[in-house]
Amino acid sequence: KENPLYIYILDQFRTHQATSQRLCREDKEMLHLGETYACLLHSIRKQEELSALYKGKGERSIQDSAHLVGLELP
Secondary structure, three states: OOOHHHHHHHHHHHHOOOOOOOOOOOOOHHHHHHHHHHHHHHHHHHHHHHHHHOOOOOOOOHHHHHHHOOOOOO
């Protein structure tokens, strides 16, 4: 609940609450926006997990790179 994006979304819902139809917004527009933000947060978290899982080991030495393609260095 300390996340700035969470606070922003909550603030947007409170700001755009449909009270006596004062706003010219569709009834489900804020629900759709909230679901979109939730999907974004889920996707970001999943991407971070996948990046951590398949993260490279860093730079390879020239000898290791040559060995990968079948070359031998003197």
